[in-house]
Amino acid sequence: MKYADLHPNIRIRIITDFFTDLTQKSIIPFMAIYLSIQIGAGVAGLLLTVNIVASMIVGLWAGYWSDRIGRKKLMVIAQTLQVVALLCLAIANSPWMDSIIVTCLMFLFSSLSSGITVPIANAMIVDVSSEHERHYVYGLQYWTTNVAVTFGALMGGLFFESFRFLLFSLVCLESIATLFILIFIIRETMDKHVMGRADQSNDPGPSTTPMQADAPIQRNILKTYWAVFQDKRFMVFFTATVLAVSLEFQLDKYIAVRLKSEFTAQLFGSDISGLRMFSLIMIINTVLVALVAIPFSRWMGRFQFRSIMTAGMCLYTAGFAVLAFSNWAWLLISSAILLTIGELMYAPVRQVMLAGIIPDSDRAAYMAVDGLSYNVAALLGSIGLTIGAFLPSYVMAVLYVLMGFWALIFFRMLFRKAEEQHQHLACADAS
Structure with a gap:
């Protein structure tokens, strides 16, 4: 098995995931320390807990809808949210502005974006890989993740305390590049026949009013995860x-x-x-x-x-x-x-x-x-x-x-x- 033999989406995702992990790990481990200093350890702990819970909830929501409308649409939406959040984080920690409120809010948005992306990206790899390829793919992904975490922590240690604006700006540029790759290079991997069956199962029918249409969708979300x-x-x-x-x-x-x-x-x-x-x-x-x-x-x-x-x-x-x-x-x-x-x-x-x-x-x-x-x-x-x-x-x-x-x-x-x-x-x- 060779890297060049893999589906183009997998090859691209491994590269973009490496740089995403690299930049994310240069921020996330240090945010707890920064927030503890700025707003106190108790409030910082509560904020981080809210981020984790919110990321879990939005991940479940994204997993459900990704199986119905496709992977790429939601990934583009999530990456766009990530770009906006990182851009605002850079501005909020720039020489012209220093806002802890904006920093906390944008950090939450960044966590939500990651919560949406992770289950969809994992499903995308399964969509386009065969059983005999997956051991190599996951071994390669495991390696890139660990290397990215190591260098991300080193980069964060060097830049986070004194050069946050520069760090957030670099991370934002990487996120913009990833967004363009998602829009113009990554292809949809969800089988249209599977999406069609899911959409048909959720169709409330021509006689259903908009208020009535929402109820089956909410029930279907619950039924989906109840079945899981x-x-x-x-x-x-x-x-x-x-x-x-x-x-x-x-x-x-x-x-x-x-x-x-x-x-x-x-x-x-x-x-x-x-x-x-x-x-x-x-x-x-x-x-x-x-x-x-x-x-x-x-x-x-x-x-x-x-x-x-x-x-x-x-x-x-x-x-x-x-x-x-x-x-x-x-x-x-x-x-x-x-x-x-x-x-x-x-x-x-x-x-x-x-x-x-x-x-x-x-x-x-x-x-x-x-x-x-x-x-x-x-x-x-x-x-x-x-x-x-x-x-x-x-x-x-x-x-x-x-x-x-x-x-x-x-x-x-x-x-x-x-x-x-x-x-x-x-x-x-x-x-």
């Missing part, structure tokens, strides 16, 4: 994702706090604090992903997905379990390497599984709900920090093992059901 949450196979996948991803959210919460308070050692003849150890773990993760993600993804493509998922989840879980209790520097470094390799194995396979279990007619809606799994996992990460204050570190390690174990059990259940379905279809074809 009643899809037992997808909910098994959702639960497995929450359990697996919540381990990742423990890294910068409980594990970071534990290392800061408990860890001290010597490495290469120098004293190293818990915070420096945590930074070293993050550097190991980032460098490994940047160096080996793409060739590793190609090499893993020769193995069965079930075997990759099993080995990957075992390494991933073991790595986090050790980080939860060990204070031996070299064991922590080894665990960081193990969990990174495990993540490189299981993460692309998870995406391939997701693409295979969602129906064509509600693809973006399922992607929107899948996005909720990360919010739930983030919540579990925060809860882990709280309960970690009362439980010893070895108990937290046991909890991590249980979470990883059940995530693997649920993922393997899905593999087994898929194999049973294939066998059933093969028998039906033979008869």
Whole structure:
């Protein structure tokens, strides 16, 4: 599999997503600090919570409508909103104006734009990729995202505090370029026959008044997501994702706090604090992903997905379990390497599984709900920090093992059901 063999939309989206992630990560991680200084930590926390909730709600709305009117229209609308928000952010932090109110409002609009774009962009990749391409595509996307996050954080650290106007202006220019690419180069990927069936199912009929027409649409939104949450196979996948991803959210919460308070050692003849150890773990993760993600993804493509998922989840879980209790520097470094390799194995396979279990007619809606799994996992990460204050570190390690174990059990259940379905279809074809 080569990059040039992919659908043009995928090739373009990988490039534009890289620059979007790069610019977004140069802003978002630093906004919490900036807002805390400007309006207080309590109000800043409330504002960030509102942004997350609003982004989740608008993502569900966008997922529903994307399956009915197409991907491109909503993506253009969302990107236009992003351009306006970033332009106003630049003006509100310019030499001519300094407005915290405008900054907060435009940051909300930027979050709404991202909430609309993410599930639709994910659905677009599934629209135009075949099953054998997806492992390579998601491995490549995983690599570009991690590299973009790293350089975005570096760029934000250099420019955010003293050169916000310049930073927001650069991000706005990137957003404008992405908008033009969406309008003039990206093609619609939603099957018109699928859109037609969805539109027909929502048609209130010629005799329905405008007031009456709104009601079925609202009911259909609720029915769509009710059907998603009643899809037992997808909910098994959702639960497995929450359990697996919540381990990742423990890294910068409980594990970071534990290392800061408990860890001290010597490495290469120098004293190293818990915070420096945590930074070293993050550097190991980032460098490994940047160096080996793409060739590793190609090499893993020769193995069965079930075997990759099993080995990957075992390494991933073991790595986090050790980080939860060990204070031996070299064991922590080894665990960081193990969990990174495990993540490189299981993460692309998870995406391939997701693409295979969602129906064509509600693809973006399922992607929107899948996005909720990360919010739930983030919540579990925060809860882990709280309960970690009362439980010893070895108990937290046991909890991590249980979470990883059940995530693997649920993922393997899905593999087994898929194999049973294939066998059933093969028998039906033979008869």
